[in-house]
Amino acid sequence: MFAAVNAMQTYQDIISKLKSFWANKGCIIQEPLDVEVGAGTMCPETFLRVLGPDPYRVAYVQPSRRPADGRYGENPNRLYKHMQLQVILKPAPEDVIEQYLESLEAIGIDLHHHDLKLEEDNWESPTLGAWGIGWQVMLDGLEITQFTYFQQCGGIDLEVVPAELTYGLERLAAFLQNVESVYDIHWNDTWTYRDVRFLDEQQYSVYNFEKAGVPGVWKEFDLHEAEARRLLDEYAALEDPAQKARFPLLPTYDQVLKCSNLFNTLDARRAISVTERVAVIQRVRNLAVGLAQAWMNQREVVA
Amino acid sequence: MAEFVLEVGTEEVPDWMIANALGDLERRFLDALEKSVLHQGVTCTTGATPRRLVLAASGIPLRQADREETLSGPPRSVAFDAAGKPTKAAEGFARRAGVAVADLAVGEDEKLMVKRQVPGRATVDVLAEALPEVILGIYFPKTMYWAGKAGPRFIRPIRWLVALLDGQVVPFEIGGVRSSNRTQGHRRLGEPDISVTGEADLREKLRANFVLVSVADRRQKIEDGIRSLLPAGRQIRSNPSLLDTLVNITEYPTPVLGEFDPAYLKLPEEVLETVMRHHQKYFAVEDAQGRLQPGFVAVSNLDGDPDGIIRKGNERVLRARFNDAQFFWESDQKKKLADRVEDLKAVTFQAKLGSYLDKTRRNMALIDAIAPPDGSPQDLQHARRAAELAKCDLTTEMVGEFPELQGVVGGLYARYQGEPQEVADAIYDHYRPAGSDDSIPRSKTGQIVSLADKLTTLGGFFRLGMIPSGSKDPYALRRAAYGVIRILIEGGHRLSISEICEKADAGESAGALREFFADRLRYYLRDVRGHKYDEVNAVLAASADEPLDAAERAQAISLVRPTPDFEPLATSFKRIKNILKQAGVEEHPAAPAAQESLLEEGAEKELFAAFREVSPRVAKEKQEGNYTLALTAIASLRPTVDRFFDDVLVMAKDEKVRKNRLAFLAQLLGEFSTIADFAEIVSSE
Numbered sequence: 001m002f003a004a005v006n007a008m009q010t011y012q013d014i015i016s017k018l019k020s021f022w023a024n025k026g027c028i029i030q031e032p033l034d035v036e037v038g039a040g041t042m043c044p045e046t047f048l049r050v051l052g053p054d055p056y057r058v059a060y061v062q063p064s065r066r067p068a069d070g071r072y073g074e075n076p077n078r079l080y081k082h083m084q085l086q087v088i089l090k091p092a093p094e095d096v097i098e099q100y101l102e103s104l105e106a107i108g109i110d111l112h113h114h115d116l117k118l119e120e121d122n123w124e125s126p127t128l129g130a131w132g133i134g135w136q137v138m139l140d141g142l143e144i145t146q147f148t149y150f151q152q153c154g155g156i157d158l159e160v161v162p163a164e165l166t167y168g169l170e171r172l173a174a175f176l177q178n179v180e181s182v183y184d185i186h187w188n189d190t191w192t193y194r195d196v197r198f199l200d201e202q203q204y205s206v207y208n209f210e211k212a213g214v215p216g217v218w219k220e221f222d223l224h225e226a227e228a229r230r231l232l233d234e235y236a237a238l239e240d241p242a243q244k245a246r247f248p249l250l251p252t253y254d255q256v257l258k259c260s261n262l263f264n265t266l267d268a269r270r271a272i273s274v275t276e277r278v279a280v281i282q283r284v285r286n287l288a289v290g291l292a293q294a295w296m297n298q299r300e301v302v303a
Numbered sequence: 304m305a306e307f308v309l310e311v312g313t314e315e316v317p318d319w320m321i322a323n324a325l326g327d328l329e330r331r332f333l334d335a336l337e338k339s340v341l342h343q344g345v346t347c348t349t350g351a352t353p354r355r356l357v358l359a360a361s362g363i364p365l366r367q368a369d370r371e372e373t374l375s376g377p378p379r380s381v382a383f384d385a386a387g388k389p390t391k392a393a394e395g396f397a398r399r400a401g402v403a404v405a406d407l408a409v410g411e412d413e414k415l416m417v418k419r420q421v422p423g424r425a426t427v428d429v430l431a432e433a434l435p436e437v438i439l440g441i442y443f444p445k446t447m448y449w450a451g452k453a454g455p456r457f458i459r460p461i462r463w464l465v466a467l468l469d470g471q472v473v474p475f476e477i478g479g480v481r482s483s484n485r486t487q488g489h490r491r492l493g494e495p496d497i498s499v500t501g502e503a504d505l506r507e508k509l510r511a512n513f514v515l516v517s518v519a520d521r522r523q524k525i526e527d528g529i530r531s532l533l534p535a536g537r538q539i540r541s542n543p544s545l546l547d548t549l550v551n552i553t554e555y556p557t558p559v560l561g562e563f564d565p566a567y568l569k570l571p572e573e574v575l576e577t578v579m580r581h582h583q584k585y586f587a588v589e590d591a592q593g594r595l596q597p598g599f600v601a602v603s604n605l606d607g608d609p610d611g612i613i614r615k616g617n618e619r620v621l622r623a624r625f626n627d628a629q630f631f632w633e634s635d636q637k638k639k640l641a642d643r644v645e646d647l648k649a650v651t652f653q654a655k656l657g658s659y660l661d662k663t664r665r666n667m668a669l670i671d672a673i674a675p676p677d678g679s680p681q682d683l684q685h686a687r688r689a690a691e692l693a694k695c696d697l698t699t700e701m702v703g704e705f706p707e708l709q710g711v712v713g714g715l716y717a718r719y720q721g722e723p724q725e726v727a728d729a730i731y732d733h734y735r736p737a738g739s740d741d742s743i744p745r746s747k748t749g750q751i752v753s754l755a756d757k758l759t760t761l762g763g764f765f766r767l768g769m770i771p772s773g774s775k776d777p778y779a780l781r782r783a784a785y786g787v788i789r790i791l792i793e794g795g796h797r798l799s800i801s802e803i804c805e806k807a808d809a810g811e812s813a814g815a816l817r818e819f820f821a822d823r824l825r826y827y828l829r830d831v832r833g834h835k836y837d838e839v840n841a842v843l844a845a846s847a848d849e850p851l852d853a854a855e856r857a858q859a860i861s862l863v864r865p866t867p868d869f870e871p872l873a874t875s876f877k878r879i880k881n882i883l884k885q886a887g888v889e890e891h892p893a894a895p896a897a898q899e900s901l902l903e904e905g906a907e908k909e910l911f912a913a914f915r916e917v918s919p920r921v922a923k924e925k926q927e928g929n930y931t932l933a934l935t936a937i938a939s940l941r942p943t944v945d946r947f948f949d950d951v952l953v954m955a956k957d958e959k960v961r962k963n964r965l966a967f968l969a970q971l972l973g974e975f976s977t978i979a980d981f982a983e984i985v986s987s988e
Contacts, residue, residue, distance in 0.1 A: 075627070076623065077627065092449065097490075101491070111490075111491045112492065112605070113613075115559075115605055115608075118315040118353070119552060120319075140619075141617040141621070142620045151447055
């Protein structure tokens with residue numbers, strides 16, 4: 001029936017084929033960031049590397065946590081934590097779309113027989129002070145990738161425009177394996193996605209929607225914010241280039257990411273009202289923008 | 304005469320921007336030709352797909368015409384000395400003009416002049432210079448850069464450029480891309496590098512490479528394809544804007560017919576259609592009676608689907624979407640709308656205005672204040688109940704997933720949960736009108752609920768001083784106020800702006816809110832009803848408080864205006880107004896009445912008699928809302944008024960006579976200016 005699709009590729013086959021495709025295009029294959037993030041974009045490998053003039057090419061799978069999207073493992077298409085394959089090509093090559101199409105063909109999607117469309121979808125992250133122009137890529141009516149030309153990050157206009165490709169791996173796998181539920185995806189020949197991930201989905205949904213201690217989480221948020229703020233202020237006060245060059249901005253960025261994830265947790269607990277929401281997003285954004293500026297400054301000092 | 308073709312090859316341009324971009328491209332191209340005097344007799348055609356904007360022109364001269372240029376130099380008195388010899392000024396002028404001093408002449412203006420021939424430039428050079436600016440100047444709502452911060456900005460990256468004048472490349476460059484004679488076919492079905500010689504060749508070769516450049520051709524292909532796919536007795540539910548979208552997101556559109564499990568038809572049509580249209584860009588399928596069928600039409604960007612791969616893929620996606628919707632529907636029914644009212648406490652409307660529960664209470668209170676006094680108690684009860692439940696769908700999963708269905712979902716759930724039809728319909732409609740194309744709520748009950756909702760919103764934000772300014776209107780207050788005006792007028796509600804502003808409780812901003820409504824009313828009368836601006840000014844100057852009344856008066860003015868007496872009378876009324884103003888007399892319907900004894904025989908007494916006769920008729924017609932008849936009666940005064948101005952000197956020497964005359968005119972003007980202030984009418988002569 002699915003003549004155009006390889007017999008059976010497991011979830012991990014698909015991931016390793018895509019990684020190997022992008023490795024052959026000159027990308028560094030990174031491993032996931034070990035701090036909770038809501039999207040692959042938030043990893044320093046994207047957020048910080050897109051800043052400044054230096055070329056960079058990287059691909060990595062990033063487990064992305066969205067507390068409000070959890071459904072206790074009961075919804076066949078919705079997940080608290082999904083996997084993104086994030087690819088950054090900086091600068092964006094002229095044939096970037098062609099390369100992307102080839103990557104789909106590398107996992108057995110014959111585009112002579114599958115309908116692919118690029119539909120306008122501009123991406124924006126208020127918490128990161130970042131936005132870009134791009135598309136959602138639709139394959140036979142299913143959104144499989146977000147494609148973005150970054151224009152601004154951390155409130156800074158980018159000198160060199162990178163292309164960001166974000167593949168939704170569960171969707172791609174369910175599509176390729178022709179299963180109706182992400183939980184039925186064959187992770188490998190022996191285990192399914194359910195075997196590997198169900199408990200995650202169930203327990204984190206319970207935690208995020210029911211158990212997360214709101215006052216405690218707020219306190220954590222405040223602590224991480226204060227830590228990030230303290231470090232950013234300290235950096236701003238530095239004058240000695242040698243001191244600046246070795247200043248721990250990467251750990252500072254971890255603090256910003258912590259705030260972002262805690263904000264998402266509070267949001268899932270409905271502990272943030274609509275107007276508060278704007279103000280809290282602004283607080284995280286201030287940190288992200290401050291960090292991006294400090295980072296640019298540090299790169300100049302080092303250069 | 305030469306033929307020209309331009310193709311701007313891009314990455315996928317958003318579908319909704321393409322039509323405007325093509326119009327802009329053509330305009331800018333013709334402007335550029337005109338600037339270089341190459342435009343005479345040129346005709347243009349355009350075409351586009353998401354990946355290319357194409358412009359073809361024929362009848363372009365290959366060169367600009369040679370022309371004679373006259374340069375003007377210093378005056379004769381400066382150019383020649385007393386002896387008649389050329390000065391340094393004359394020599395300098397000759398040098399700049401590139402001629403010998405002997406060739407200089409003196410023009411009629413007594414200044415040096417020289418004529419010289421300027422050869423026309425080759426069109427290819429003119430175009431090469433102009434085209435980058437023509438292309439990059441096309442207006443797009445949002446642009447990007449791709450070749451570094453200093454690079455060009457466009458809607459999406461430009462990847463190739465074809466520019467041929469009679470087969471010869473017009474050389475230019477944008478962001479590192481050089482123009483050439485090479486284009487690209489469909490991303491997968493076509494060749495990536497195709498050489499072309501001109502417009503016809505471009506279109507033909509692209510067609511062979513699965514790209515239909517003509518927007519009309521693609522539309523036709525979709526329509527024909529759908530017809531051949533659907534069995535007899537089935538049709539797609541017409542949706543022109545969806546068709547436009549599909550035409551503009553494909554290069555080679557081919558419709559694909561899919562099916563879904565009829566069991567999903569138990570879900571409301573609104574939900575099914577929203578999923579199909581807005582989320583999946585599918586046409587819904589219906590039978591000849593318009594009943595929704597378990598099928599859909601997707602439009603692919605390929606040449607066919609022989610193995611049903613695309614169909615199955617789309618069916619699978621739709622099934623997942625419908626499953627979600629069904630899951631939401633079922634899970635939402637576990638708690639009735641009526642049991643969700645208290646939950647609204649947790650949904651913030653606006654920080655300072657509290658929760659949606661607070662808002663619901665305000666809406667209910669306002670219903671009591673604005674409900675028509677002649678309405679039945681049952682209507683009032685229905686309106687109250689609808690207002691109580693109207694916001695409850697905000698707590699449902701269905702609205703969480705499909706926010707564009709808020710209100711609609713509430714209405715559907717209300718009906719399902721056994722609320723009276725009137726209540727369900729009122730909830731369903733209460734956000735209407737959603738835009739200028741949308742109609743107002745169907746029932747009076749729905750209109751009252753919608754008014755209450757919009758008024759408490761407006762009152763609340765204005766009370767906080769959060770008044771829209773410039774382009775900033777994050778809470779869509781303009782749309783809300785405009786909706787209020789439309790409901791009052793189109794729903795036939797006799798409520799005045801001052802009344803609703805008072806009830807909307809805008810606090811210190813009540814005046815600003817009245818102004819805000821007045822602006823919307825003015826806009827509505829002018830741009831939606833199409834009344835002339837001076838008619839609208841006249842109507843609103845007389846009274847702007849009751850929108851429905853103002854709309855009726857404007858209608859009457861528009862009807863009476865073309866009659867021969869109207870404009871001349873308006874001119875006379877303007878004259879009266881000026882006279883009174885200069886004399887410092889205020890027009891007023893209740894001005895001290897003129898004494899008949901002090902009136903002059905002839906034209907003045909005649910006018911007075913006519914006024915006495917017409918006045919009660921006008922009052923009666925006006926009272927009964929027959930504004931057209933009232934205005935016609937006023938217009939009948941025209942000959943008498945004309946005679947008055949011909950025969951009578953208003954500013955009589957005798958103070959008593961003068962004051963009396965002014966009082967009479969003030970009374971006349973005042974009494975007849977309550978439908979419209981005629982002085983605002985600008986004569987079309």
